[in-house]
Amino acid sequence: MPHKVNYEDYDYGDYYEYEDYDDYDYDVEDNGEAPTPASESKQETSKPRVWSCAICTYDNEEGMSVCDICGVLRTPLVNNNRKTAPFKFDVPSPDDLVSNGLHSSKTGSKGNFLDLKSSRVSSSVSEKNGSVNTRSSAKKSDIANVLMPKDKQDSVDERNSLKNEVRASSRISDSSSVVMAKDRLGTIDEGNCSNHGTVDDSISSSVDGTESSSHTGNLTSNMKNMSSTAKSGNSTNVSARKTNSHTQYKPEKWMLPDKKGDRMTQLNLAIVGHVDSGKSTLSGRLLFLLGRITQKQMHKYEKEAKLQGKGSFAYAWALDESAEERERGITMTVAVAYFDSKNYHVVVLDSPGHKDFVPNMISGATQSDAAILVIDASVGSFEVGMNTAKGLTREHAQLIRSFGVDQLIVAVNKMDAVQYSKDRFDSIKVQLGTFLRSCGFKDASLTWIPLSALENQNLVTAPDDGIRGPVYWMQLIPYGLLLENFRSLYLCPYVTFLNHSTGRCLPVANWRLELFEVD
Ligand SMILES: Nc1nc2c(ncn2[C@@H]2O[C@H](COP(=O)(O)OP(=O)(O)OP(=O)(O)O)[C@@H](O)[C@H]2O)c(=O)[nH]1
16 A cells, blocks of 8 residues: 555654754864865765766766666756857847747746756756755645635746745756656556546645655655655565566657757657547657657557557557557557757647546656647537546646746647547647646647647648638638647747737747748
8 A cells, every 4th residue: 555644644853953053963074164064075975976867867877878768868968059049038038029029037946947957967966965955845835826726826826936945956856856757667556646636636746745844845755755655565566576677778769859950959748638539640640740659659559559449549559568558549658759950859748637646647747848638529528627626627727837838739639539629639729728828827828739640630731621621611720730829839938929910929040949940
């Protein structure tokens, strides 16, 4: 049985007594310089040389050039010689310009973001030393606030800081926290995961767990706890399998980034949404259309899926690789895939939509620069995702926003199931739009795209039905293609989709994400 922490009984006494440093084991150094803890220096000398993967944070051996788990290249693909103007903190973001005219004052937290980013290592070290306990506990209440509608505007900056903090700290977490990198050979015991039944539980576990985990004050380690709790009950087996999978796992060719050059900047794109909304199918279809999955590979997926009587899941199988995921037809851990644009290396984080795996979804959300919220347009399904206790559309939207993602493509999928009805699309847009605004998303940063991943409508090309056919109205939506919207995506800290139809965001050439050449 997974251990459930009763946070109300948590004894905070130790936490506050932690200030007593007298017992700390210091070596006295002859040269009179500041002493270092003995245990720390010992650790440093005995530590094997490893490098930490920027995506899944797995500690790889020095000799590896790509991450053993997720296949990301060790050498950052960022070209330092790129002629990109450095980001200036005192310059308002396109978002700010939209919302406040030309008088933005929202620069403080963004500055913090890059500060944090550039000082990941040092902040990590200080976090390790327990110096962020107070900050972390303050963030706990921030998250709680975020999930409530009130004070949304005031807490946006803090949410961004939280996200940045989580990102910074997650880079140092050990391999056991790598829930976002798929453990291809391992499986998760369904029963063990069911304790994370609701997103509220997950969030409170996430937050409270921060304090209960040996005062490291680190949300990442908390997620690690959740992840390992989910897998508890058979931890020995799991770790054995994990070790096994780490050594045996070889990413497929299409999963590895192109080694075209060194001019890429990484952009993490989370795919979130209610269970079965079509996230994996959308991701798989996209990867296939962009040539990341070969015809041959796709043919193999189709054949295998048909054999198991799950023909419609063929594209999803490109992402859902483990036997259990395929058998159950759901994503359980965050699947990582890549495609490259002219300037950007886009990391697709296909998140689980099932309520049992919200903690895994969170691990992807904390890493993302932007997100695609996938909606199932079919009658009844959208309503379940939106309005019921089990519906995760709302929770995912809140979560992604609470981790600082403020730019969202809303992919209204399965339009084929409602005969490409414009009325249905409009009705979804009104209902969900109201909710998203209440979460703190701005209209200017939301992009709505009706599409069908299964029938390949409106993903990388315009709907291909006859000019007066059912998808005619979709062709009229400016920049309605999913692909078109990638063109105007900006990298964090100002992840922004330009709204070309209104022209309300100022284009900043150096930030522009030009993923695709569109004639
Ligand atoms: N009609 C229709 N069905 C679709 C479409 N996209 C996906 N589906 C079907 O929806 C089902 C679920 O698809 P998935 O891609 O596994 O959904 P998911 O959101 O990734 O599921 P989880 O990760 O488990 O939350 C499959 O049977 C797909 O074939 C679509 O555009 N139209």
